[in-house]
Amino acid sequence: MSIDFNFFVTDENVWLQIISEKGTTCERPALFMDRDGVIVEEVNYLHRKEDVSLIPGAIEIIRRANILNIPVIILTNQAGVGRRYYSWKHFAEVQNEILKILGDADVNIDAVFACPHHPEARGPYFHPNHPWRKPNPGMLTIAEKKMKINIAKSWIIGDRASDIRAGANAGCAGGIHVQTGHGIRELEQNASLALANENFQIKILPSIAEAITELPLFMKSLN
Numbered sequence: 001m002s003i004d005f006n007f008f009v010t011d012e013n014v015w016l017q018i019i020s021e022k023g024t025t026c027e028r029p030a031l032f033m034d035r036d037g038v039i040v041e042e043v044n045y046l047h048r049k050e051d052v053s054l055i056p057g058a059i060e061i062i063r064r065a066n067i068l069n070i071p072v073i074i075l076t077n078q079a080g081v082g083r084r085y086y087s088w089k090h091f092a093e094v095q096n097e098i099l100k101i102l103g104d105a106d107v108n109i110d111a112v113f114a115c116p117h118h119p120e121a122r123g124p125y126f127h128p129n130h131p132w133r134k135p136n137p138g139m140l141t142i143a144e145k146k147m148k149i150n151i152a153k154s155w156i157i158g159d160r161a162s163d164i165r166a167g168a169n170a171g172c173a174g175g176i177h178v179q180t181g182h183g184i185r186e187l188e189q190n191a192s193l194a195l196a197n198e199n200f201q202i203k204i205l206p207s208i209a210e211a212i213t214e215l216p217l218f219m220k221s222l223n
Contacts, residue, residue: 015114029153037181057209082121135165159183161191174201
């Protein structure tokens with residue numbers, strides 16, 4: 001699959017790419033995942049396909065979700081686009097490479113949402129608090145609307161407290177904070193743990209690989 005970035009960048013200057021219609025026939029819980037530091041190694045402003053390296057366990061997690069018919073949705077802040085460090089063309093090239101690696105392993109992502117807006121961005125990407133930028137829940141709520149996702153039973157995996165907070169703000173069941181990428185920082189872990197309450201579970205795991213046995217979505221029957 002080759003991505004045409006002109007097709008997926010909307011008039012609101014956000015990336016909205018729905019690859020599969022899996023979740024549109026009935027409401028199903030989704031697995032929301034940050035990209036950098038969770039699925040691929042964090043390299044700071046990833047924009048070259050040559051720098052794409054999947055984190056061990058990412059393919060297995062996505063495969064398990066595919067088997068269980070759980071939509072897998074990537075949510076990524078892309079301040080690098082907003083700051084003009086790189087363009088949507090570079091983002092598309094990286095996404096092409098990620099999807100190629102996953103496709104070669106016979107696993108699939110169902111949607112990708114990306115927000116370039118930032119308080120320090122340039123031009124049309126400047127926004128003091130864009131609803132799509134995590135920790136705001138905009139990317140999750142648009143997925144809920146367009147893909148008929150059951151947010152209340154969905155989970156989010158991220159390496160920053162802002163990822164986990166976005167899930168909490170959207171009304172997800174819980175979040176997994178992985179200790180890869182920025183997630184190794186104790187400050188980020190503590191901020192994620194502070195979000196736990198009776199309606200929102202938090203797990204801290206060494207990496208995405210451990211989610212195969214720890215993610216509640218994989219432990220419950222979805223029939």
